[in-house]
Amino acid sequence: MSNNVSRRQFAKIAGLSAAGIAGPLDAEAKPTSTQRSASNFPPGFLWGTATSSYQVEGAVNEDGRGVSIWDNFVRIPGKIEDGSSGERANEHYHRYKDDIARIKELGCKAYRFSVAWPRVFPDGDGKSNPKGLDFYNRLVDELLKNGIEPWLTLYHWDLPQSLQDRFGGWRSTETCKIFGDYAAYVAKHLTDRVRNVFTLNESGRFVYFGYGIGIDAPGLTLPQAEVNQVRHNSALAHGLAVQAVRAHGRRGTRVGPAENIDACIPAIDTPEHVRAAAIALREMNAGYLNVIMEGRYTDAFLKFAGADAPKYTDAELKIISSPVDFLGLNIYAPQHYIVPSDQGAGFAPLPIPKSFPHMNSDWLRVGPETIYWVPKLAAKIWKTDAIYISENGASGADQVTPDGKIYDTDRIMYLRNYLAQLQRATAEGVPVRGYFLWSLMDNFEWVYGLNKRFGLYHVNFDTQVRTPKLSADFYRNVIANNAAGA
Numbered sequence: 001m002s003n004n005v006s007r008r009q010f011a012k013i014a015g016l017s018a019a020g021i022a023g024p025l026d027a028e029a030k031p032t033s034t035q036r037s038a039s040n041f042p043p044g045f046l047w048g049t050a051t052s053s054y055q056v057e058g059a060v061n062e063d064g065r066g067v068s069i070w071d072n073f074v075r076i077p078g079k080i081e082d083g084s085s086g087e088r089a090n091e092h093y094h095r096y097k098d099d100i101a102r103i104k105e106l107g108c109k110a111y112r113f114s115v116a117w118p119r120v121f122p123d124g125d126g127k128s129n130p131k132g133l134d135f136y137n138r139l140v141d142e143l144l145k146n147g148i149e150p151w152l153t154l155y156h157w158d159l160p161q162s163l164q165d166r167f168g169g170w171r172s173t174e175t176c177k178i179f180g181d182y183a184a185y186v187a188k189h190l191t192d193r194v195r196n197v198f199t200l201n202e203s204g205r206f207v208y209f210g211y212g213i214g215i216d217a218p219g220l221t222l223p224q225a226e227v228n229q230v231r232h233n234s235a236l237a238h239g240l241a242v243q244a245v246r247a248h249g250r251r252g253t254r255v256g257p258a259e260n261i262d263a264c265i266p267a268i269d270t271p272e273h274v275r276a277a278a279i280a281l282r283e284m285n286a287g288y289l290n291v292i293m294e295g296r297y298t299d300a301f302l303k304f305a306g307a308d309a310p311k312y313t314d315a316e317l318k319i320i321s322s323p324v325d326f327l328g329l330n331i332y333a334p335q336h337y338i339v340p341s342d343q344g345a346g347f348a349p350l351p352i353p354k355s356f357p358h359m360n361s362d363w364l365r366v367g368p369e370t371i372y373w374v375p376k377l378a379a380k381i382w383k384t385d386a387i388y389i390s391e392n393g394a395s396g397a398d399q400v401t402p403d404g405k406i407y408d409t410d411r412i413m414y415l416r417n418y419l420a421q422l423q424r425a426t427a428e429g430v431p432v433r434g435y436f437l438w439s440l441m442d443n444f445e446w447v448y449g450l451n452k453r454f455g456l457y458h459v460n461f462d463t464q465v466r467t468p469k470l471s472a473d474f475y476r477n478v479i480a481n482n483a484a485g486a
Ligand code: BG6
Pocket: 052, 055, 201, 202, 205, 260, 330, 361, 391, 438, 445, 446, 447, 448, 452
């Protein structure tokens, strides 16, 4: 993009927005009832919060739970920033009833949790552990008793260590097959009450971080070809789980992925940039979401991967692309601002300026428009009629003030702006049906340990006392009004 072109385009945009501002300023200050309802989410929009097993449950040695790759990984010196682990975490395994009361207090209608695979099958396969399953029976019953829909994730990274030891974890399709069996078992026992199932959480993270750069469990640094194979296997595991839920779950059980989609956003809102961003979204997600939705790897993906491309069969592609009922998207930060290009597939990501603002995690850049553009482009590319934001939220350096309260106005700023953009999308008819805020409460944030706090509830990890932050009031208000607020 030449300087001249970019200056001209920016001048045009600046002119347009100046014209746009003139309208609202001239309008009467008090909104009419039509304007008020226009700022609402659609009726029946599903409001929820989310957590995951290893991050909140604790009780890692109780009731026959097997060892997961994270139990071992956290013990490697230097891997977890503050040297903590999920061994105790939020003691949610024992405190789940109180935690559900907190979900209810917020007015949430849904709760996304994950099943710890090694609780249900301590070795990943073979003999099941009924006591492990019972925890999820109790959890689901308690949720339903409180009028909260359970949304279950089958895999949020706590792979049974035994599968890592015997098969190299996701390096082998053996693990995929065993995952399918585990999914069938969970579906058989829980979908009499659980109507919605997410397969794997964030292939986009655990594959690269766990097998490529070694900063997540199992801590491997494999060559690119093997990383691509692991990613392919994760897509295969997803497909096998979809089929297992269909075959063994109650009829009508809905199933889909929960993916940290590689978020591509048009650098500016022109038809050319929007078109380029749509191409980019498809290509940048070619290794997982796109192959799930289209049943093929794109030509550009295969060309770019070259000799490192995954090995696969047509039969595997069929399994991978088993039809899903919804698309779960974890959306936090803008990853790539896209401009058109006459090179390659027709797009180019711009470098991210050093001064780009972020929350209390370096990676968590603040780009509220991400939650507008990504679902909008995803719905168009993959022609889906149901998208759920399976995660969105923000880390803060939350401090308890002398009055015992936590005034997390930075988190509220983030949520307010993201939700306003999400509402903008739904108002345009983008089929986003629900939103799960990450997270209900502060928890064990993987490599960051207990240092990064994402919760609506503050957790004192010594006493296990939970205290609602100001953002909990904010979210309760959002839910009550079915609106993001200004
Ligand atoms: C998502 C994960 O990547 O983001 C969650 O699904 C995680 O499990 C959240 O807690 C925040 O990420 P992080 O790396 O800051 O802990």
